[in-house]
Amino acid sequence: MSALNLYDTKTRSIAPFKSLKPKQVGIYLCGATVQAPPHIGHIRSGVNFDILRRWLIATGYEVTFVRNVTDIDDKILHKAVHEEIPWWAVAMKYERAFTDAYNALNVLPPTYEPRATGHITQMINLMQILIDNGSAYAPGNGDVYLEVRKLKEYLTLSNQKLDDLQTAEDADLTYKKDPRDFALWKAAKAGDPSWPTPWGDGRPGWHLECSAMAHAYLGEAFDIHGGGLDLIFPHHENEIAQSQAAGYKFANTWMHNAWVTTSGEKMSKSLGNSLQVQEILKKVRGIELRWYLGSAHYRSMLEFSFDALAESATAFRRVEAFLARAKSVLGAEPQPVIAAEFAAAMNDDLAVPQALAFIAESMRIGNTSADDKKVIAKTAGEVRGALSILGCDPFDPVFAASKSNDAAMDGLIKLALEQREAARLRKDFAAADAIRDQIASLGVIVEDTPNGPRWSY
Ligand SMILES: [Zn+2]
Structure with missing residues (x-):
């Protein structure tokens, strides 16, 4: 089997992936700032990195996956005022909404899901190291800043030069030594939550949180x-700056997923509500939304439209129908296998579009094989194996919730079939065909068996 190659934002090239420890991988993914329900742009990142994680697991790695929750932030505080509930209630409410969305899309739960407010001690320790070694300063007002001038390497991830960095014209230099210095810690404001530190009461800066939590769970x-x-600058640059100034090597490889766009732009706020995961899940099933979000290469923009989503869902139902037919021909669920062609695609920087082409080709072979059990077992096994890595295996019990809808579907389809049978008996073949076509247009396949008709997607 070919070896895994990944694109590294830092080197701007694809290189063979080599884990620091044999057969073990540590991944830190920046999680949500929990201040609003998740939209599909948020959840795409979860899906893309879940595919990476599943592929690493399938190829024999033990994966420690850390995805944080930013549960203190200006936006959360604003929302608390707006919703007239405590800030922590806002954070918990939307953290739950994110968890529900991840679950609906079959994103594996992280190994660790640390909340920022649970790691203040680690942040204070990190700031202490940075102040002690002269990389950071506390000007006495409760803020703590990192002195970016002193950094040997800064902005190498985003390929910028410090002197080219735009600074605000009205930058307040009362406390900062340089307008480009960024806050590790923010002094308490009246009425806002705060935590005590040796430099005064305050709350964490966003960048510091991630450095402290990555270090706590994944080491130096x-x-x-x-x-x-969008996190490359300033967030990830600042994470690197803090962590390396503290003497940590930090991350070996940097991976960034592209956006979901609408009309070529990063998802607009005006479409915001309709693109919330919970709203879209009223139109398609979780497994279909996942298939759609995972279908583009993770580094390619995904231009969203409801038409494209519907088309993708229809395509997925064809894959499901193929596997359902295989199950009925084989008398059992096809056994998942990882085909060499699929592995080659995934090893090429997670080339999902090529993987989908392979799935389509396997289906074509399976569909033209009549009921040759050997061919069906092989092709359906390959398709199911691929789907399990993409997190879209229809036999995965996690999608059982959609099966409860199947009971209602069952009743409705039986009713339609009885109508078709009645039409046939009175020799109204036009009506019988129309009913059959309408059922087919819903993506449902009906087979006549000795025990009566059986349907599948
Ligand atoms: Zn982060």
Whole structure:
């Protein structure tokens, strides 16, 4: 089997992936700031990195997957005022909404899911190291800043030069030595939550949280740090700056997923509500939304439209129907296998579009094989194996919730079939055919068996 190659944002090239420890991988993925329900842009990152994780597991790695929750932030505080509930209630409410969305899309739960507010001690320790070694300073007002001038390497991930960095015209230099210095810690404001530190009461800066939590769970050096493209600067640059100034090697490989776009732009706020995961799940099943979000290469923008989503869902139902037919021909669920062609695609920087082409080809062979059990077992096994890595295996019990809908579907389809049978008996073949066509247009396949008709997607 070919070896895994991944694109590293830092080197801007694809290189063979080599884990720091044999057969073990540590991944840190920047999680949500829990201040609103998740939209599909948020959840795409979860799906993309879940595919990476599943592929690493399938190829024999033990994966430690850390995805944090940013549960203190300006936006959360604003929301608390707006919703007239405590800030922590806002955070918990939307953390739950994210968890529900991840679950609905079959994203494996992280090994660790640390909340920022649970790691203040680790953040204070990190700031202490940075102040002691002269990388950071506390000007006395409760803020703590990192002195970016002193860094040997800064902005190498985003390929910028410090002197080219735009600074705000009105940058307040009362406390900062340089307008580009960024806050590790923010002094308490009246009425806002705060935690005591040796430098005054305050709350964590966003960047510091991730450095402290990555260090706490993955150590001074780990394999992969991930996030959306928009996090490269300033968030990831600042994570690197703090961590390396503290003497940590930090992440070996940097991976960034592209956005979900609408009209070529990063998802617009105006479409915001309709693109919330919970709203879209009223139109398609979780497994279909996952298939759609995972179908593009993770580094390619995914231009969203409801038409494209519907088309993708229809395509997925054809894959499901193929596996359902295989199950009925074989008399058992096809056994998943990882085909060499699929592995080659995944090893090529997770080339899902090529993997989908392979799935389509396996289905074509399976579908043209009549009921040759050997061919069906092989092709359906390959398709199921591929689907399990993409997190879209229809036999996965996690999608059982959609099966409870099947009971209702069962009743409705039986009713339609009785109508078709009645039409046939009175020799109204036009009506019988129309009913059959309408059932087919829903993506449902009906087979006549000795025990009566049986249906599948
Ligand atoms: Zn982060």
